[in-house]
Amino acid sequence: MSTPIFDNIRVVLVxxxxxxxxxxxxxxxxxxxxxxxxxxxxxxxxxxKAVWRAAGAxxxxxxAVVVDTLDEAIGDCGLVVGTSARGRRIPWPLVNPRExxxxxxxxxxxxxxxxxxxxxxxxxxNEELHKCNYHVHIPSxxxxxxxxxxxAVQVLAYEVRMASIAEKExxxxxxxDWDMPPANRDAQERYFEHLxxxxxxxxFLEPGNPRQTMTRxxxxxxxxxxxxxxxxxxxxxxxxxxxxxxHTDKKLKDAEDRD
Amino acid sequence: MSTPIFDNIRVVLVxxxxxxxxxxxxxxxxxxxxxxxxxxxxxxxxxxKAVWRAAGAxxxxxxAVVVDTLDEAIGDCGLVVGTSARGRRIPWPLVNPRExxxxxxxxxxxxxxxxxxxxxxxxxxNEELHKCNYHVHIPSxxxxxxxxxxxAVQVLAYEVRMASIAEKExxxxxxxDWDMPPANRDAQERYFEHLxxxxxxxxFLEPGNPRQTMTRxxxxxxxxxxxxxxxxxxxxxxxxxxxxxxHTDKKLKDAEDRD
Numbered sequence: 001m002s003t004p005i006f007d008n009i010r011v012v013l014v015x016x017x018x019x020x021x022x023x024x025x026x027x028x029x030x031x032x033x034x035x036x037x038x039x040x041x042x043x044x045x046x047x048x049k050a051v052w053r054a055a056g057a058x059x060x061x062x063x064a065v066v067v068d069t070l071d072e073a074i075g076d077c078g079l080v081v082g083t084s085a086r087g088r089r090i091p092w093p094l095v096n097p098r099e100x101x102x103x104x105x106x107x108x109x110x111x112x113x114x115x116x117x118x119x120x121x122x123x124x125x126n127e128e129l130h131k132c133n134y135h136v137h138i139p140s141x142x143x144x145x146x147x148x149x150x151x152a153v154q155v156l157a158y159e160v161r162m163a164s165i166a167e168k169e170x171x172x173x174x175x176x177d178w179d180m181p182p183a184n185r186d187a188q189e190r191y192f193e194h195l196x197x198x199x200x201x202x203x204f205l206e207p208g209n210p211r212q213t214m215t216r217x218x219x220x221x222x223x224x225x226x227x228x229x230x231x232x233x234x235x236x237x238x239x240x241x242x243x244x245x246x247h248t249d250k251k252l253k254d255a256e257d258r259d
Numbered sequence: 260m261s262t263p264i265f266d267n268i269r270v271v272l273v274x275x276x277x278x279x280x281x282x283x284x285x286x287x288x289x290x291x292x293x294x295x296x297x298x299x300x301x302x303x304x305x306x307x308k309a310v311w312r313a314a315g316a317x318x319x320x321x322x323a324v325v326v327d328t329l330d331e332a333i334g335d336c337g338l339v340v341g342t343s344a345r346g347r348r349i350p351w352p353l354v355n356p357r358e359x360x361x362x363x364x365x366x367x368x369x370x371x372x373x374x375x376x377x378x379x380x381x382x383x384x385n386e387e388l389h390k391c392n393y394h395v396h397i398p399s400x401x402x403x404x405x406x407x408x409x410x411a412v413q414v415l416a417y418e419v420r421m422a423s424i425a426e427k428e429x430x431x432x433x434x435x436d437w438d439m440p441p442a443n444r445d446a447q448e449r450y451f452e453h454l455x456x457x458x459x460x461x462x463f464l465e466p467g468n469p470r471q472t473m474t475r476x477x478x479x480x481x482x483x484x485x486x487x488x489x490x491x492x493x494x495x496x497x498x499x500x501x502x503x504x505x506h507t508d509k510k511l512k513d514a515e516d517r518d
Contacts, residue, residue: 216488217489220483236459236463237461240461251511
């Protein structure tokens with residue numbers, strides 16, 4: 001029923017309040033051939049309500065990985081997609097659920113992929129959304145648009161299964177070939193930290209107030225899907241810059257000491 | 260016959276040897292509703308052979324803009340696509356002729372777009388191809404793959420026309436909305452110069468030998484389609500870096516003078 005490609009796809013639920021939704025999500029996953037569930041700081045888990053809603057998908061629930069932070073749940077992934085309502089201030093590359101399924105299925109043949117879902121009441125925070133390569137929006141009735149969490153998981157898991165079928169029939173759209181594997185999320189997050197630190201040392205960013213500029217830089221580098229060699233070039237540039245600052249600072253201090 | 264959107268699309272022929280091909284290209288353009296032809300350092304132009312092959316498209320030929328360098332022909336464009344044979348060492352984002360037509364037509368509604376064609380015998384140089392956002396490859400018989408220049412122009416101009424028809428019928432694929440217009444080619448080229456200069460001053464690039472690293476950085480920033488605000492942030496980072504280098508150099512020199 002399941003193939004190794006399905007095993008490269010994980011669904012991540014962030015800060016879920018109601019354990020029933022965790023059970024419902026587990027069931028939706030298993031129905032569609034998926035099995036990897038990550039729970040970031042769930043309010044209540046393990047819980048009887050989760051077991052009850054999971055019905056025959058208790059194995060998915062038992063194997064669920066509980067972590068404290070989103071970074072732990074997605075660090076080794078080469079692609080991260082976050083569910084989002086429309087209309088964020090700085091728009092991110094946006095796919096619909098079908099495109100999401102196709103892209104997730106395509107990339108899962110090469111590396112781990114995460115689809116992340118936010119809190120029942122407030123979704124994902126901006127900071128969480130800025131860790132994503134793409135955002136996905138499930139279209140819904142404008143007058144009644146709040147999808148239940150397990151229902152949202154169901155729709156996106158279904159589209160992954162549809163993509164797996166489309167691929168068997170040779171109907172998956174063609175994706176680009178690339179010469180290098182993508183940098184994983186951990187490597188990208190370390191790059192963003194290194195970048196912000198360097199820009200602060202240069203005086204380009206105020207230590208207290210990096211937000212808008214860093215958000216735009218995050219969007220830029222998340223959107224381009226940095227490959228591993230590109231990331232290492234960019235890290236090299238930051239290291240060269242910091243080395244330059246370190247050595248000139250030292251020389252200036254030595255000169256002052258001589259004065 | 261023509262609409263303002265067609266007028267935002269230019270075909271650029273680089274270093275054409277045979278004026279007959281220029282005439283043939285002019286005719287192909289006019290047949291498909293296009294009219295803007297740029298000639299970068301043509302070997303022989305104006306020429307009777309061009310007029311003869313242009314047949315009823317002499318107006319396109321007469322309005323053709325002759326320039327010395329590729330940069331002059333594409334500087335104000337927000338999208339540049341270069342025709343390329345397959346199998347370059349560092350692969351660039353690649354589209355097929357249909358995708359090329361759709362993207363060109365879509366973007367021409369917002370800004371100027373260039374499709375560039377190389378020499379009859381050797382195509383575009385790597386340096387020229389590295390100024391492009393996308394490469395386009397016309398599929399052909401592997402045993403007889405050399406398309407005549409005017410024929411290649413014909414195919415890509417035809418796909419632009421097909422896209423214009425698809426749009427009328429509501430069949431153009433959906434492209435992403437963005438909050439900022441793209442940086443034009445001139446601004447991007449100035450960024451690459453600024454970047455290379457800064458990396459050399461930092462000692463990250465050898466002044467004599469920037470090639471492979473700069474090529475990968477060019478690919479990265481061409482692929483991401485930098486918008487105007489992103490470009491201005493990146494330029495700001497370079498300026499801050501150069502200012503830092505300038506001021507510390509000065510301070511160090513002053514300190515030496517005091518010794």
